[in-house]
Amino acid sequence: MIRHRPYGSGHPYAESEDQRVPALPLDGQPVELRVRSSAAEVVCEWDGADLPMTPLYTGEGPVVTDGGHLAAAQAKAARAASGSWTVTTPPLVFGSRYRYRFREPGRATRWFEVSAARWTAGKIAVVGTDRVVPGSVEQLADADGPRRVRFAVRLAPGDHLVGFGERFNAVDQRGNDLDAVVFEQYKGQGAANRTYLPMPFAFVVGDEPWGFHVRTSRRTWYSTEGDLLTIEAEVSGDDLEIVFYDGPPADVLAAFLDEVGHPTELPSWVFRLWASGNEWNTQARVLHEMDRHREHDIPVGALVIEAWSDETTFTAFRGAVYEPSEEPHTLKDYTFPADGPWPDPKGMIDELHDRDVKVLLWQIPLQKMRPHPRHQAAVDARQLVERGYGVRAADGRPYRNRGWWFPLALMPDLSSQEVRDWWTAKRAYLVAEMGVDGFKTDGGEHAWGHDLRYADGRRGDDGNGLFPVHYARAFGDLLRAHGKAPVTFSRAGFTGSQPHGAFWAGDEDSTWTAFEASIRAGITASACGIVYWGWDLAGFSGDLPTAELYLRAAGTSAFMPIMQYHSEFNHHRTPIRDRTPWNIAEQTGDARVIPVFRTFAKLRERLVPYLTEQAAVAVRGGKPLMRGLFFDHMEHELWSYPLQFKLGDALLVVPVTTPGATEIAAYLPSGEWVDVWTGEVLTGGREATLPAPIERPPVLCASEHWPRLKGMFA
Numbered sequence: 006m007i008r009h010r011p012y013g014s015g016h017p018y019a020e021s022e023d024q025r026v027p028a029l030p031l032d033g034q035p036v037e038l039r040v041r042s043s044a045a046e047v048v049c050e051w052d053g054a055d056l057p058m059t060p061l062y063t064g065e066g067p068v069v070t071d072g073g074h075l076a077a078a079q080a081k082a083a084r085a086a087s088g089s090w091t092v093t094t095p096p097l098v099f100g101s102r103y104r105y106r107f108r109e110p111g112r113a114t115r116w117f118e119v120s121a122a123r124w125t126a127g128k129i130a131v132v133g134t135d136r137v138v139p140g141s142v143e144q145l146a147d148a149d150g151p152r153r154v155r156f157a158v159r160l161a162p163g164d165h166l167v168g169f170g171e172r173f174n175a176v177d178q179r180g181n182d183l184d185a186v187v188f189e190q191y192k193g194q195g196a197a198n199r200t201y202l203p204m205p206f207a208f209v210v211g212d213e214p215w216g217f218h219v220r221t222s223r224r225t226w227y228s229t230e231g232d233l234l235t236i237e238a239e240v241s242g243d244d245l246e247i248v249f250y251d252g253p254p255a256d257v258l259a260a261f262l263d264e265v266g267h268p269t270e271l272p273s274w275v276f277r278l279w280a281s282g283n284e285w286n287t288q289a290r291v292l293h294e295m296d297r298h299r300e301h302d303i304p305v306g307a308l309v310i311e312a313w314s315d316e317t318t319f320t321a322f323r324g325a326v327y328e329p330s331e332e333p334h335t336l337k338d339y340t341f342p343a344d345g346p347w348p349d350p351k352g353m354i355d356e357l358h359d360r361d362v363k364v365l366l367w368q369i370p371l372q373k374m375r376p377h378p379r380h381q382a383a384v385d386a387r388q389l390v391e392r393g394y395g396v397r398a399a400d401g402r403p404y405r406n407r408g409w410w411f412p413l414a415l416m417p418d419l420s421s422q423e424v425r426d427w428w429t430a431k432r433a434y435l436v437a438e439m440g441v442d443g444f445k446t447d448g449g450e451h452a453w454g455h456d457l458r459y460a461d462g463r464r465g466d467d468g469n470g471l472f473p474v475h476y477a478r479a480f481g482d483l484l485r486a487h488g489k490a491p492v493t494f495s496r497a498g499f500t501g502s503q504p505h506g507a508f509w510a511g512d513e514d515s516t517w518t519a520f521e522a523s524i525r526a527g528i529t530a531s532a533c534g535i536v537y538w539g540w541d542l543a544g545f546s547g548d549l550p551t552a553e554l555y556l557r558a559a560g561t562s563a564f565m566p567i568m569q570y571h572s573e574f575n576h577h578r579t580p581i582r583d584r585t586p587w588n589i590a591e592q593t594g595d596a597r598v599i600p601v602f603r604t605f606a607k608l609r610e611r612l613v614p615y616l617t618e619q620a621a622v623a624v625r626g627g628k629p630l631m632r633g634l635f636f637d638h639m640e641h642e643l644w645s646y647p648l649q650f651k652l653g654d655a656l657l658v659v660p661v662t663t664p665g666a667t668e669i670a671a672y673l674p675s676g677e678w679v680d681v682w683t684g685e686v687l688t689g690g691r692e693a694t695l696p697a698p699i700e701r702p703p704v705l706c707a708s709e710h711w712p713r714l715k716g717m718f719a
Contacts, residue, residue, distance in 0.1 A: 007042045007109050011117055014407040015453030015465065017186045017224070018199065022061055022089035025119065029145075029152060032099035032123040039091045044109035047090040051105045058090035058107075097121035102148050120148035127154055127243060136215075136249050138233065144243060154245045155226075155237035161211050165644060166229065167254075167633065168207030168216070170499075171510065171530035171538075173522040174198045176633060176647040178207070182228040187470045187497055189408065189450035191512050192546060195522035201450060201497040201511050203470075204533050205238075206261055208254050210635045216257035218264065220246040222467045222499065239466055254636050258534060259626050266504040268536040268624040269481075272490045273617040274363050274442075275507060275537060277306020278606050279569030282583045283545075286312035286323070287346040288353050295362065297587055301599055303606045308357060309445050309494065309571070311367040313347070317382035319368055320431045322347040329381040331388070333430040336438040354440050363442040365494060366435060370428075370449060370476045371406060371414035385431070389415050394424045396472075399456035407453045416451060419475035420468065421460035429483040436487040443492030444480045446506070449473030450497045473497035477505035498535075507537035507567055515544030515584075520558055521662045524648045527565060531629040536620055538631060539567025541584070546573040549582055552595035553664055553699065556602065559586075560702035561660045563605040564652045566616070566630050601700045611717040619653030628654075638674035642692065646672045655710035656681075659695060659703035669697045677708035681718045 013024030020026050026037040038049055039061055049056040090107075097103060099121045107114045127144025141157035160166070166179040173195035175181060185203035194200060205219035207227075219225050223239040238245050248264070250257040262268075280298065285291050291310060298305045315323045320334070324345030327338050341348050354364050372378070372395075378386045389395050395403040396418045406414040417428045435441045452472045457465030473495060481491030493506030502508070510526045513519040523540040530538050543550040543558035550558070562568045570584040580592055590598035616630070623630045632651050634643045643649070648660050649671065657678065659671045673689040680687065682701040686708065687693060695703040706714055 007040060007044070007047070007107055007112055007114055009038070009040045009107055009114055009117065011119070012455060015455065015457075016407070017184075017188055017453075018197075025117075029147070030097050030119065030121050032121045033096050034121065035096050036094045036119065037091055038094065038105060038107075039089055040107045040114070041089045042107070042109050043088055044112075046109065048108045049092045049105060050108065050113075051092075051094055052103050056092045056094070058092040061089040061091040062087050099123045100148070122147035122152055124155075127151065136217075137247075141233075141235075144240075151240055151243045153237055154240050154243075155235060157233045157235045158217070160209060160229065160232050160234055161213065162232065163641065164209050164211035165635070166207055166234065167210055167635065168204070168529065168533055169227065170204035170206070170533050171200050171202035171508075171526045171535070173200065173510075173526045176525050176528050177644060178227070179229050182226070184224060184226045185470075186224045187450050187452075187473060187499055189410070189448070189497070189511075192514055192519075194511065194513070195518070195525070200526075202499070202502065202508065202530060202535070204500045206500065206533055208257055208532065208635075209234075210254060210639075214253050214257070216250045216254070216261065218248050218250075218261055218500075220248060222463075222470045224466070224470075241467070254532070255628050258532070258629070262503060262534050262626065265500050265534075267626065268534060269491060269504045269506070270621055270624045271492055271507065271537055273613050274306050275492060275567065276609070276613045276616040276620075277568075278304060278609055279307040279309060279539070279567065280305045280585070281309035281311060281569060281571040282585070283311045283572055283574040284577055284581070284583070285310065288348060288350065292353065292356070294583075294585065295357065295360065297585065299360070301587060301603060303586065303599075303603050304610050305362055305606075307363045307365060307442075307569075309365045309367070309569070311445065312574070313350075313366055317373055317378060317380075318385060318431070320435075321381065322350050327381075329384045331384060333433060335434050351439050358440065363492075364440070365443040365445050365492065366441055367445045367447060368432075368480065369411065369447060370419065370472075371411050371416055371451060373411055373414050374405070375411075375413055386415060388427075389417060392427075394418060394421070394427060396452065397458040398454070399458065401458070404452075404454070404457055406451050408451055410448070411451070414451075416472075418460045419472065419479050420463065424460065425475065425479040425482070429479050432480075433483060433487065436484060436489055442489060443484065443494065443506075445494040446473075446477050446480050447496065449476045449495060470499040471501065474499055474501045474505065477502065481505050503534040503536075507539070508535050509538070509567065509569070510540035512546060512573075513541060513544045514547040515550035515554065516547075517554060517662055517664060519544050520554065520561075520660075521648060524561065524650070524660055524662070527631050528633045528647075528650050531566075531631040532633055532636075534629070536623045536630050537566050539565055539569050541571040542569065543584060545571045545584065549589060549592055550584075551664070552589060552593040552598050555584070555586075555589045555593075556598065556699050557661050557702070559602055559605050560699070561658065563609050563612070564656060564658045564702070564704060566620070566652075568609055597699065604700060608717070615653065615655070615714065615717065622653075634672075634674060640672070640674060640690070643672050643674060646670075655707050655714055657705040657707070659697075659705075661697045661702060666697055668694050669703055671695050671703065673705070678705040679708050679711045679715075680704075681706050681715075684715070 013021035023041040145153040190199040226237040326340040452469035455466040459468040496511040542562040586602040675690040
């Protein structure tokens, strides 16, 4: 075996053991060439000369992973460098093409070509304004033509830069370097400055506000230095289109959504409490947890069942007995053994509906190939390959997932309506006969590689970011086709995701740092047109949150668009790590947890009409439901309090993210505000210190709205 992939796995942030580094070298830069081989000796033939190679990895030193239930998969990927070889070439010269290949005893690779690129003056098509700084446009080109374009726009001294999709690191991105590429960062998104849900769209908020949208689905980069914002983008050709919008943030967002699609209004039940646990993998366990909600008088509106399926097809309940079929199954095709994990899933869903609880099931947009598929999974895999329904690699073969989660799985090409219909038809009985109310459309980040091929004619560089958009769209269409609202719950997305369901912030630990990062994620995602957004309150992974963190997070989440708790799979070890209020109470020994959480859940029920009303305004072109204060207020002081946000037109939320706090410094925008807990009237346009008891998170109401809302807080 000998393998070299010039661009590696396509991982946007890491180099693989068999690639060229850098994949796109610059003029005067040497290149490291890597190859994977099990031979005892490997030689690189480079431009007419033999270059001996040395081992890339000696096997010494620890393998570092992110922890959690996927650590073993990460560790396996991290060890992949064992058996790889490396050599560094002489510097490359612009204008020359270089050929190379690799030899081991009795075998050689094909020939590869590479050329150096350099930045030169270039062309760019700009829509609508002359904001591009004259003389700033450059293109990066090699022997095959332009690869990237970059240019600068000018910022005023007091301007703030907000947007770029869901961002965990900051609300104001001025002074930061970032990019826009869909990526599954398992925990620590803020520290890594990576996101599941990027967009090449941003606001410039200042005395003369404006915004922009880079009209591309390819990767883009952004950096600020002094008064210049530099925008860089991959291109195919010698131009790039960008549109500028003038006006305040609300006008900029409305214009952007007119272009890329407005959110779809979802039913009011999405604003009730959502419950989930990755170890709720039997019907008995699910009903037990719902019974506990009833026992503790904690209302719940939606249940997300993650561990329901056989996890080879994601279409059949685990333990179901049925014959494999080329055609989609219906409910009558399944037998559910009485002693199985799900003896009567239809009856369970009916019972949950009788309890006024909606049900969502977990999905993954992959066809698992490890272990080797059998039974229905073998049929599905064969159909996907024989019908050409999968995303394809550059050589025409089916793309195999290159990430460390579900490695080597096939991926249906959901850019095709035919494939979307085929994929969702296998799940139609879940909606039409079982009565499922929605789907958690997890894992939309698995398309890696610039040279993938999609049925809609796109390649990986401009198609990968759109995969999660097609994915949520497919399941929304499935739900609509059977008379259900298109309630999907995704973590990945891109420009164009706005019309497709609800979103959550992805995987995160139970820490105060992650709490702050998730608030920033909600503010920035909402600023880009995501109306229905939430997070795994107090985190879903690692050690249980303290009672204080849990209640602070729950108190803030009660005033976010989606309020939900969730917990990671922990191999059923004890003590369990469920994020249910009763488990937190039991394991922390804090008697406040259940009664305070109950108070928040019941308050949430009373807020549903207000949230429904305000969401309807947002989806019809109004301001976001959860929004940064800059949408309504222009005082410079508010930027010193970036975690504060408004929920609709009336409510101002001041999250408490510091342990041990009994009060919090806040900025009250101009106007008159009412403390929703005490009824005290506060004058705005100033900084203030607000009381912050754990059972009463600091929330204020604009005085003009107080008469109609005060009953919710009684």
